[in-house]
Amino acid sequence: MTQQVRYGIIGCGMMGQEHLRNIALLPGASVTAIYEPDAEMARIALALAPDAWLAPSIEELLDFEPIDALVIVSPNHCHVEQLEMIAARRPLPILVEKPLFTDPGDAARLEALEASYPAPIWVAMEYRYMPPVTTMIEALDSAGDIKMLTIREHRFPFLPKVGDWNRFNAKTGGTLVEKCCHFFDLMRLILQAEPVRITASGGQVVNHLDEVYDGVPSDIWDAAYVIVDFDSGARAMLELCMFAEGSRYQEEISAVGPVGKVEAFVPGPGRFWPAHLGEAPVPQVVVSPRDPKGPQVLDIPVDPTILAAGDHNGSTFYQHAKFNAVVRGEGEVEVTLRDGLRAVQMGQAAQEAALTGTSVTL
Template sequence: MSGIINYGVIGCGMMGQEHLRNIALLPEARVAAIFEPDPDMAHAAAALAPSAQMCPDMDALLAVEPLDALVVVSPNHLHVAQMEQIAARRPLPLLMEKPLYTDAAQAARLAALDYPAPVWVAMEYRYMPPIAALIEQVDAATGGPVMLSIREHRFPFLHKVGHWNRFNDWSGGTLVEKCCHFFDLMRVILRAEPVRVMASAGQSVNHKDESYEGRAPDVWDNGYVIVDFDNGSRAMLELCMFAEGSRYQEEISVTGPTGKIEALVPGPGRFWPAHLGAPPVPQVIVSPRSPRGPQVVEIPVDPTLLDAGDHNGSTFYQHSRFRDVVLGQRPVEVTLSDGARAVEMGLAAQESARTGQSVALGLQK
């Protein structure tokens, strides 16, 4: 393939528009077609990609001739059916937003799907510069990871079209919708597979005074999850979604026999209080056991990339790699199996928190 890569984008709400802004930063790339059923979101998308053909449905988008790749950014509960439709009609290289699915019953449908083109599941957190640096340095800094802690203290769920992120049956639940990113990071950092999940979570503060067509939101806003892995390592997630006053949004710590490495990631710059001055800069901290003494490195992110989205520049870096996949220059880095495994862990955490019992995954050792 040579020349400009033409993208079709399905779903252009808040995250879809972030994808549009980042595709616009890629060399020799353009959005050729968009399907977005909400009129307000479609209007905003057309402003970001004025040369794109606005399509009334997915069939119309898939019929647009000059398409080289697709990006699916629709509400979570639509992902599996839309992927099946694409596979049956026109299976182009596909960047599929997380979570890959929302309900255990959908896992078999995905497993049965014979998709002949590359599929990349959008796990942006891998590509946040401080987290990418931690992943690259983790062995040297720790002597091999044994314990991993991920803390996310952030703002509540934002308002989305149709309020789909307020309900477990549409979103998959908070520990799927929000936290599949972190379960993916656990597997990547520890290079191991989960065998047992234990969780405690609930809805303590957020969305309690909201009602949509007579339904009260049921998504959780805080929780703890502990995961045991098949190589003997373990990981913990701490989530709080009423902590937007925090200096850093994500704090990741990995410890091994020779030391510790941490990554500190600020939240979206647009939420940082202007009266406090410039937002905090991402950091990586390496703390060897001997000689003792933390080593702090700041990892600033290109302001252009920060302006293009809320994910610390990671959406652009992910798109750069996916573009290489479309060109046949790189293998997929986040596979369907990776995406499915992250959801499996999230659903297990939801079940553990609901029942008060641990949930086994795979073969325990």
């Protein structure tokens, strides 16, 4: 019989609700407590987890005995303080959403947590667990030692969030932190190397230009190019465009080595695919050897139930399955605090490079 894992959720906005839907698909998993200060988000969350207790505060949630693990899905700038509160009050296993932090000065606080926290902490990097991405990573040997890696995301603009916190660099860490730490994490994972220099160009080009909140104009970026040099000699590039939701695929990833190329093509959320176009695209992986030439195209379908539970091509479910195993003592943390820290630092370096017009050395 599968051991029951009981979850406490901190933050139940759009992404928190995706976590709730995916936990509900896991055997032996239940949400027993929720902290969500926004009344409408709390109402939706309780509809998804009707047996959960709505805690009046994080402190009271932590004091609630029937919890085995925590999921932090609060706004970005809240994560470090909440992690420290949990460490001081009740250090349970944690899945914490990306980005891990937004203020460069908080890196030392996270390093202290990494050294002292007595339970597992898993940083939520969903893009690692998209089925076409995991299939692509498994096929990398067919390309040899990867020398060039390109990640393109052409997608929809930032969606509305509670309090409009995602419209400002100060609360998100900037687009290249908030949105793109996923991709910097993928670069390190695919290349198995560390970044040494970052060059970037980006800005607010099309979206949110006329948006003003409480008298303050939105300053969040919607487009960028980033080039990263790694200590292995490999190079990687990110191309981000957040006004391209008409694309067939949202993410296109290309890894090239001396003997071939491997690509992944990932569609965006199915709920955004126009119904008049028929079925949404199926994810694909393409393996293209240099000799003998001849691309091999693999369709990577995702279980429709899992696909419908979120906007990340099923990855949130697969990530939760692995984290659940860790909580039960049957697996190892795959995305560590160190991984989350490095991904944010790459994003911060990219923001700095784009703002200053200089290369940033890490």
